[in-house]
């Protein structure tokens with residue numbers, strides 16, 4: 001009786017959260033983050049437990065075959081959902097259909113050749129194996145593809161390793177004691193159902209938390225980046241610099257302000273779309289030319305920024321020269337035009353500065369140098385005077401610059 005109540009509650013949890021996952025996945029539209037798969041997984045497992053309740057105990061029937069197949073199809077679907085969440089393009093229907101066919105056939109063969117105990121043991125053994133693979137994948141993910149979800153993946157691995165262990169114990173007990181073990185009110189089954197009910201209560205809010213985290217991460221990424229080039233915007237640069245200087249003992253930085261020469265002429269001659277292609281090209285050059293760890297941004301129409309971290313007066317000018325030469329040398333292919341375009345940039349270099357608050361001052365200093373570079377003929381590098389010679393921005397406090 002108690003066993004049936006536990007299984008009934010488990011069904012209710014699974015099916016309710018299946019509906020919730022489905023509603024969330026509908027809301028997420030294009031980027032469902034595996035929520036539709038989790039809804040399907042919960043539905044399959046919920047239905048499997050409904051069948052178990054209806055059956056009452058071990059039996060050889062179509063219902064039992066379907067029950068076993070659904071019980072294993074659910075973790076496969078969850079696994080595929082986790083892959084989706086992590087950004088791998090996992091398909092659902094084909095692997096699921098292939099599994100349903102293969103496992104239903106295997107059940108018939110095992111039942112006829114080895115008997116019912118072997119069929120139930122196969123279910124527990126396969127479940128233990130599947131959850132073991134999922135636990136190992138989660139642990140592997142902690143060190144590799146899901147490093148940013150370190151705590152979440154470790155917690156997930158802990159939870160599912162519990163089901164793995166319980167199924168492994170059930171497998172052994174089935175082989176030793178036969179189908180008696182599966183009696184709904186046996187103490188082992190009670191522990192099993194209580195653990196499953198706890199999981200069915202804990203895991204869905206946990207998954208929803210993961211989606212929420214991903215969405216808020218995406219939002220802050222969007223707020224910090226320029227949508228056209230995916231470089232940092234002014235806000236993103238400021239935050240990244242703050243973070244950099246919050247680390248102890250970091251060397252001062254330099255700011256390079258790049259402006260595409262005669263960009264209005266490019267727009268006017270080739271059109272706005274060609275202008276956008278040129279901007280994306282300059283962004284790519286910037287991204288690929290700076291050192292790993294340096295910051296790159298777009299702060300206005302055709303104005304770009306590189307913040308050179310951990311360098312010196314000679315190194316920063318070398319970087320500026322590399323950037324200038326790379327932009328000048330590379331041809332830009334624009335759709336609708338046979339001949340590739342060429343463009344140049346003028347670069348203003350700020351004096352070095354040592355805290356995140358100095359960004360505005362550094363921009364101002366680099367801008368003055370840039371203006372001088374434009375006046376001197378463009379396609380060149382101009383290094384700023386010391387900050388002391390630059391008129392302070394309205395409202396800017398004294399910054400610890402060097």
Ligand SMILES: Nc1nc2c(ncn2[C@@H]2O[C@H](COP(=O)(O)OP(=O)(O)OP(=O)(O)O)[C@@H](O)[C@H]2O)c(=O)[nH]1
Nearest residue numbers: 259260261262263264265267272275276301302374
């Ligand atoms: N295609 C495109 N054009 C933009 C974008 N943002 C600003 N612009 C254009 O960039 C041009 C900037 O022109 P100016 O400020 O006169 O500078 P310039 O022509 O590059 O001249 P110099 O900087 O003096 O060499 C303007 O025509 C803007 O309309 C953008 O996102 N895409």
